[in-house]
Amino acid sequence: MSEQEEIKRILVAADGSNQSIKAVRMAAKIAKAMGAELAIIHVNEVHELPTLITEGQNPDEESRGRTIIDDATEIAMSEGVKATNVIKFGHAAGQILVYAHEFRPQLIFMGTRGLGRATAMVMGSVSQVVVHGAKTSVVVVK
Numbered sequence: 001m002s003e004q005e006e007i008k009r010i011l012v013a014a015d016g017s018n019q020s021i022k023a024v025r026m027a028a029k030i031a032k033a034m035g036a037e038l039a040i041i042h043v044n045e046v047h048e049l050p051t052l053i054t055e056g057q058n059p060d061e062e063s064r065g066r067t068i069i070d071d072a073t074e075i076a077m078s079e080g081v082k083a084t085n086v087i088k089f090g091h092a093a094g095q096i097l098v099y100a101h102e103f104r105p106q107l108i109f110m111g112t113r114g115l116g117r118a119t120a121m122v123m124g125s126v127s128q129v130v131v132h133g134a135k136t137s138v139v140v141v142k
Contacts, residue, residue: 006034006106007030007034007036007106007107008034008036008037008106009036009037009038009039009103009104009105009106010027010030010031010034010036010037010038010039010105010106010107010108010109011027011038011039011040011041011096011099011100011103011105011107011108011109012024012027012028012038012039012040012041012072012108012109012110013040013041013042013043013092013096013108013109013110013111013126013130014040014041014042014068014069014071014072015042015043015068015092015111015113015126016064016067016068016071017111017113018111019111019112019113019141019142020072020110020111020113020141021071021072021075021111022111022141022142023109023110023111023139023141024040024072024075024076024109025075025079026109026139026141027076027107027109027139028075028076028079028080028081028083029079030107031076031081031083032079032080032081036106037084038076038081038082038083038084039083039084039085039086039099039103039105040069040072040073040076040083040084040085040086041085041086041087041088041095041096041099042065042068042069042072042085042086042087042088043065043087043088043089043090043091043092043095043096044061044062044064044065044087044088044089045061045090045091045092046089046090046091065087066087069085069086069087070085072085073085086099092126093126093129093130093133094129096108096110096126096130097129097130097133097134100130100134100135100136101135105136106136106137107136107137107138107139108130108134108136108137108138108139109138109139109141110126110127110130110138110139110140110141111127111140111141111142112125112127112140112141112142113125127140
């Protein structure tokens with residue numbers, strides 16, 4: 001494998017769904033096999049247009065987000081991989097893409113969760129937005 005094809009960094013998005021748990025486990029196994037660095041990101045959605053970002057944050061969602069990222073980190077550790085974890089606030093797809101630009105992974109893993117057809121057509125799912133916006137390969141786990 002050439003240096004350009006070598007996988008040194010893997011990013012996985014965790015939202016607590018069964019699919020994202022599968023994605024974390026798969027990403028951790030590949031990170032271990034490749035000797036790659038693993039980062040886990042969770043995005044707490046901000047649903048309103050707050051004046052300040054802290055005004056849109058919900059303490060219950062923040063606590064849930066911390067639990068999701070801690071559980072995902074524990075899954076990675078159970079696979080023998082130490083992971084960096086990151087929690088962001090805002091639109092999930094946008095924050096994943098911003099962090100991916102900073103972290104520069106060779107692979108991004110994420111689960112897919114079904115949105116209703118009408119919602120997906122209007123908004124697009126997070127995984128669809130990331131697949132189309134990422135500068136690297138994205139593995140969407142069902």
